[in-house]
Amino acid sequence: MHYHQFLDAAELGGGTLYALAVADRLKATACRVTAWVGGHGPASAECDRRGLAHDRYDQPGLRSGGLRAAVELARLWVRLRGRGNLVHVHSCPAYGVTGRVWRRTAARTVGHVHSQYTPDDYRWAFRDPPHAIVTCAGFLVKQVEAALPADTLRRIRLMAIPNAVDVGRFFPGDKATAKQAVSAPTDRPMVLMAANLAEFKGQLTAIRAMQELRQLGTDAELWLAGIERGGVTTFTDRVTALIAELGLGDRVRLLGQRADMPDLMRAADAVVLPSATEGLPLTLLEAQASGAPVLAAPVGGIPEIVADESTGFLVAADDHVGYARRLHELLRDTAAAARLTAAALEQIRAHHTWDQLFARLRGVYDDVLAG
Numbered sequence: 001m002h003y004h005q006f007l008d009a010a011e012l013g014g015g016t017l018y019a020l021a022v023a024d025r026l027k028a029t030a031c032r033v034t035a036w037v038g039g040h041g042p043a044s045a046e047c048d049r050r051g052l053a054h055d056r057y058d059q060p061g062l063r064s065g066g067l068r069a070a071v072e073l074a075r076l077w078v079r080l081r082g083r084g085n086l087v088h089v090h091s092c093p094a095y096g097v098t099g100r101v102w103r104r105t106a107a108r109t110v111g112h113v114h115s116q117y118t119p120d121d122y123r124w125a126f127r128d129p130p131h132a133i134v135t136c137a138g139f140l141v142k143q144v145e146a147a148l149p150a151d152t153l154r155r156i157r158l159m160a161i162p163n164a165v166d167v168g169r170f171f172p173g174d175k176a177t178a179k180q181a182v183s184a185p186t187d188r189p190m191v192l193m194a195a196n197l198a199e200f201k202g203q204l205t206a207i208r209a210m211q212e213l214r215q216l217g218t219d220a221e222l223w224l225a226g227i228e229r230g231g232v233t234t235f236t237d238r239v240t241a242l243i244a245e246l247g248l249g250d251r252v253r254l255l256g257q258r259a260d261m262p263d264l265m266r267a268a269d270a271v272v273l274p275s276a277t278e279g280l281p282l283t284l285l286e287a288q289a290s291g292a293p294v295l296a297a298p299v300g301g302i303p304e305i306v307a308d309e310s311t312g313f314l315v316a317a318d319d320h321v322g323y324a325r326r327l328h329e330l331l332r333d334t335a336a337a338a339r340l341t342a343a344a345l346e347q348i349r350a351h352h353t354w355d356q357l358f359a360r361l362r363g364v365y366d367d368v369l370a371g
Contacts, residue, residue, distance in 0.1 A: 001031065001032070001084055001085075001086060001369065002032045002033070002034065002084055002085050002086070003023075003026050003031055003032065003033045003034075003086050003088065003365075004033075004034050004036060004080065004085060004086065004087045004088065004107075005019045005020070005022055005023045005026075005033065005034070005035045005036065005088050005090065006019070006036045006038075006057070006087065006088065006089040006090060006091070006094055006098070007019045007020070007035060007036060007037050007038055007043055007090055007091075008038065008090045008091030008093075008094055008114065009038050009039070009041070009043065009059070009091075009229070010037050010038050010039035010040055010041025010042070010043050010044070010059075011041050011042060011043065011196070011227075011229045011230075012041075012042050012043055012046060012257065013196055013229070014114065014163075014279070014281060014282045014283075015090045015091060015112070015114040015115070016043050016046075016090070017282065018090060018112075018114065018136075018163065018282070019035065019088070019090040019112075020035060020043075020046060020047065020050060020052065021166070021354065022088070022358070022361065023035045023050075023052050024050060024052070025354070025358045027051075027052065033052070033053065034052075034053045034054060034055055035047050035052050035053070035054040035055075036054070036055050036056070036057050037054055037055070037056050037057070038056075038057060038058075038059030038060075038091075038094060039056065039058070039059055039060060040056070042257065044056070055079075057072065057075075057076060057098075058072040059094060059097070062094075062097035062098065063093070063097055069097070073098070073100065073101050076098065076101045077101050077104060077105060080101070080102075080105050080107050081104075081105045081106070081107075082105075082106065083106045085105070085106070085107040085108070086107065086108045086109075086110070086365060086368065086369060087102055087107045087108070087109050087110070088109075088110040088112065088365075089109070089110070089111050089112060089130070090112045090114060091112070091114065092111070092113055092115070092117050092121060092122065092125040092126075093121075093125065095111040095112075095125050095126065095130065096121075096124050096125035096126075096127075099125070099126070099127065099128035099129075099130070100128050102128065102130065103128045108131055108368045108369055109130035109131050109132075109368070110130055110131065110132045110133070110134060110364060110365070110368060111125070111126060111129075111130040111132070111133045111134070112133075112134050112135075112136070113133065113134070113135040113136065113140050113144060113279070114136050114279050115277070115278075115279045116140065116143065116277055116278075116279065116300055117143075119143070119146065119147035120147075122143070122144050122147035122148060123147055123148065123149075126144075126148060126152065129148075129152050129155060129156050130156065131156060131157070131368045132156060132157040132158070132159075132364050132367070132368050133156055133157070133158045133159075134159060134160070134161050134361070134364060135158075135159070135160045135161075135279075136160070136161070136162065136163045136279045136280045136301065137160060137162060137163070137279055137280035137300065137301025137304055138160045138162070138301065138304060139300065139301055139304070140160065140279065140301070141158060141159065141160045144158060145158065157364065157367060157368070159364070161357055161360045161361055161364070162280055162301075162304065162305075162351065162352060162357070163279070163280040163281075163282055163285060163301075163352065163357070164285065164352045164353055164354045164356060164357035165282065165285040165286050165288075165289045165348060165352055165353070165354065166354050167289055167348065167349065167353050167354070169262045170261075170262050170265060170285075170286045170289040170290045171262075171289060171290065171291075172266065172290060172291030172341075172345065173266045173290075173291075174266075175266065175267065175269075178263050178264075178266035178267035179267045181260070181263045181267070182260060182263050182264055182267050184221075184223075184267045185221055188219045188220055188221060189218070189220040189221070189269035189270070189331045190220065190221050190223055190267060190268055190269055191206075191210070191220055191221065191222045191223070191268065191269065191270050191271070191272060191327060192222075192223050192225065192264055192265070192267075192268035192270070192271050192272075192287075192292070193206050193222065193223070193224050193225070193226075193271070193272050193273065194225040194226060194258075194261060194264070194265075194271070194283040194286075195225075195226050195273060195275070195281075195283060196226045196227060196228065196229055197224070197226050197227060197228040197235050197236050197239060198228065198229070198235060199235055199238075200275060200276040200277055201226075201273070201274075201275050201276075202272075202273065202274030202275050202276065202297065202317055202318075203224055203235075203239055204238070204239065204242055205274040205317060205318055205319070205320045205323065206222055206224070206272050206274055206320075206323065207222065207239070207242050207243060207246065207248065207252055208242075208246070208320035209222075209272070209274075209320040209321075209323035209324040209327065210222045210246075210248055210251060210252060210324075211246045211247075211248060212320055212321055212323075212324035212325075213324040213327055213328055214251070215324075216324060216325070216328045217328075218327065218328050218331055218332070219251075220251070220269070220327070220331065221251050221252070221253065222248075222251065222252045222253070223252075223253045223255055223264070223268075224239070224252065224253065224254050224255060225255040225256070225257075225258045225261070225264060226255075226256075226257065227256055227257050236254075239254070240254070261286065262286075262290065265286050265287050265289075265290035265292050266290050266291065266292070268287065268290075268292040269292070269293075269331060270292060270293050270294070270295060270327055270330055270331065270337075271283065271284070271287035271292045271293070271294045271295070272294070272295045272296065272323060272327075273294070273295075273296040273297065273302075274295075274296070274297050274315070274317045274318070274319075274320075274323060275296070275297050275299060275300075275302075275317060276297070276299065276317045276318075277299055277300060278297075278299050278300035278301065278302055279300055279301055280300065280301035280302070280304065280305065281296075281300075281301075281302065284296055284302065284305060284306065284312075285305065285348065285352055288305070288311065288312070288341070288344035288345060288347070288348050289345065289348045289352075291341045291345060292341065293312060293313075293330055293337045293340045293341055293344075294306060294311075294312040294313070294340075294344070295312060295313040295314075295315055295323055295326050295327065295330075296312065296313075296314065296315070297314070297315065297316060297317035298314040298315075298316070299317060302314070305347070305352070306344075309340075310340070310343055311340060311343045311344040311347055312340060312344060313326045313330070313340075
């Protein structure tokens with residue numbers, strides 16, 4: 001059996017990293033696996049770093065339609081028309097533009113929902129339905145179920161496999177050592193936000209919270225790890241302009257894309273994610289596994305892993321004052337922070353390890369292959 005993992009983009013976002021982790025696990029069990037990257041970008045270099053066989057597909061061309069899309073669909077059909085292929089597409093839009101190919105091949109198919117979409121988006125993406133649909137969080141099962149026709153739901157398997165974290169890489173460690181490894185300050189707290197630079201992710205809220213935090217009497221730094229997708233800097237320019245406007249140039253750092261995320265998480269005194277929309281963000285799972293307290297917006301699947309005042313704090317996405325106040329309390333009360341991180345770590349080890357996720361995903365693969 002040849003397992004094909006179709007990545008959601010050429011950049012290194014959450015869905016892409018998830019797909020590569022699945023490919024890694026399959027390769028480790030001596031399976032034949034190919035990662036398909038949706039264009040030119042850092043995901044190809046990451047495949048090389050991991051030693052994964054990979055190919056490219058023209059996702060922009062497929063979305064554009066016309067002759068370019070027809071040529072790419074024909075190429076995919078030629079590559080995957082034989083039996084013995086299982087295709088796992090890690091994106092609703094990517095499945096939407098490739099579904100007609102899989103319908104005409106003997107490939108077994110799995111579609112993955114990593115983010116929220118509208119009911120119309122789900123119906124369009126799965127108009128040629130896969131054999132199974134997997135979602136990254138429980139709330140997405142209900143959304144997909146409500147959107148798809150009853151006859152489609154009768155013909156497919158639909159289930160949630162909550163996102164997970166590699167506890168072999170992300171684990172609590174000595175904070176002083178971690179701070180030294182990433183050159184973090186030792187005389188003031190470091191607040192980390194790890195997310196692609198995009199307005200809906202909430203970097204502007206996080207920056208405004210830092211100004212408010214300073215006014216409350218807590219001097220801290222905010223580190224923003226991530227880049228703007230698509231090769232543009234429109235939002236990045238807004239971020240740098242706001243930093244300058246608020247006089248936070250010495251307290252807010254733009255780190256770009258980082259490969260040392262485990263050390264960054266262990267060095268962080270808190271991790272924030274004021275997103276307006278989410279699936280089940282890997283960055284929060286990584287923070288919880290690393291012993292960093294988390295503050296995030298109660299959107300998407302976040303309440304499935306962050307219970308307010310138990311395994312983290314829930315604060316509205318646009319409430320920069322609320323984030324500042326919670327950070328002010330948290331950074332001054334080490335006992336409360338320790339209680340939060342201990343409860344979160346226990347939850348991670350019980351429900352969100354990669355061993356658990358991969359076992360469940362292989363079960364889906366086996367069911368799909370068995371028909």
